Amino acid sequence: MNSKVQVLTVAGNDCDGSAGMPADLHAFFISGVYGMGILTAAVAGNSYEISDQVLMPTEFIDHQFAALKKDFKIAATKTGMLGTSAVIKCFHRNFAPESFGKLVVDPVIITKHGNFLLDNEAYDDFVKLIIPMADVITPNAFEAQTLSGVEIESRESMMTSAKRLQELGAKNVIVKGKHENPTQEKVEDLVLKADGSYQWLSMPYVSTERLNGTGDVFSAVITAEIAKGNDLFTAAEIAKNVVYDSISKPIIVGHRHGPINLWNAHSK
Numbered sequence: 001m002n003s004k005v006q007v008l009t010v011a012g013n014d015c016d017g018s019a020g021m022p023a024d025l026h027a028f029f030i031s032g033v034y035g036m037g038i039l040t041a042a043v044a045g046n047s048y049e050i051s052d053q054v055l056m057p058t059e060f061i062d063h064q065f066a067a068l069k070k071d072f073k074i075a076a077t078k079t080g081m082l083g084t085s086a087v088i089k090c091f092h093r094n095f096a097p098e099s100f101g102k103l104v105v106d107p108v109i110i111t112k113h114g115n116f117l118l119d120n121e122a123y124d125d126f127v128k129l130i131i132p133m134a135d136v137i138t139p140n141a142f143e144a145q146t147l148s149g150v151e152i153e154s155r156e157s158m159m160t161s162a163k164r165l166q167e168l169g170a171k172n173v174i175v176k177g178k179h180e181n182p183t184q185e186k187v188e189d190l191v192l193k194a195d196g197s198y199q200w201l202s203m204p205y206v207s208t209e210r211l212n213g214t215g216d217v218f219s220a221v222i223t224a225e226i227a228k229g230n231d232l233f234t235a236a237e238i239a240k241n242v243v244y245d246s247i248s249k250p251i252i253v254g255h256r257h258g259p260i261n262l263w264n265a266h267s268k
């Protein structure tokens with residue numbers, strides 16, 4: 001009955017299909033696992049901006065967790081947009097590793113275009129309740145900086161920031177490198193494991209505006225690969241390659257910050 005590896009995303013829908021739950025489900029599909037999605041929120045957005053958002057009632061999120069718990073064998077779960085303190089508390093009371101597997105936390109706090117997807121009130125609860133639950137946390141450079149209080153400017157500061165996130169309770173930490181400087185040659189991410197071992201992921205910098213969903217896809221592929229039984233270093237390396245392949249050969253959808261091209265990763 002449960003012959004296929006099953007994974008879950010707890011995330012928001014971005015109506016343009018580029019980010020949030022649609023991106024996660026596409027990434028699960030190309031990773032060869034069966035993906036499910038608990039909807040927390042929905043945003044009105046396009047390749048220019050996010051203009052509005054609504055949160056799901058927490059009773060409905062409770063019902064989604066209860067429905068999945070009764071029926072499936074989920075090996076790993078990832079979180080995306082949680083949005084408010086109420087949703088964070090709802091996730092905290094519903095998530096249990098026995099039912100929902102390993103937990104990958106993508107701290108969706110600030111998008112790369114400066115939109116806040118987590119309100120101020122929720123921030124403290126995210127740090128207190130969600131970070132200590134994380135088997136893996138995958139902040140981008142700005143989120144790592146905000147969460148750790150360490151300015152990301154070098155490999156050394158990425159390591160200091162990752163260790164600080166471990167002190168906050170996350171077991172394994174992946175700090176994604178900066179990619180704002182058009183003259184940079186590569187983008188490097190740090191994978192720091194619970195036992196202190198670490199690995200750098202390095203790929204060429206790609207100059208493109210079509211980057212919507214990179215963080216979602218990166219953490220979703222890690223979730224899928226961990227669910228399949230892969231080690232975190234292997235999972236992160238696969239995810240880095242999938243994102244690189246998806247941004248290095250763009251599809252032209254929308255006018256500005258368009259979606260990434262997962263077909264290019266899938267065809268490899």
Ligand SMILES: Nc1ncnc2c1ncn2[C@@H]1O[C@H](COP(=O)(O)OP(=O)(O)O)[C@@H](O)[C@H]1O
Binds near residue numbers: 179218
């Ligand atoms: N312009 C780029 N060139 C190469 N790699 C990139 C680029 N932008 C993002 N990445 C990679 O994509 C993955 C997701 O990172 P990032 O876009 O920073 O996450 P987020 O969407 O959370 O801001 C990381 O592995 C990062 O190194």
Ligand SMILES: Cc1ncc(COP(=O)(O)O)c(N)n1
Binds near residue numbers: 011019020021043213
């Ligand atoms: C609903 C939703 N969830 C997450 C993101 C983050 O997107 P990205 O992966 O580009 O940081 C987003 N833009 N919208």
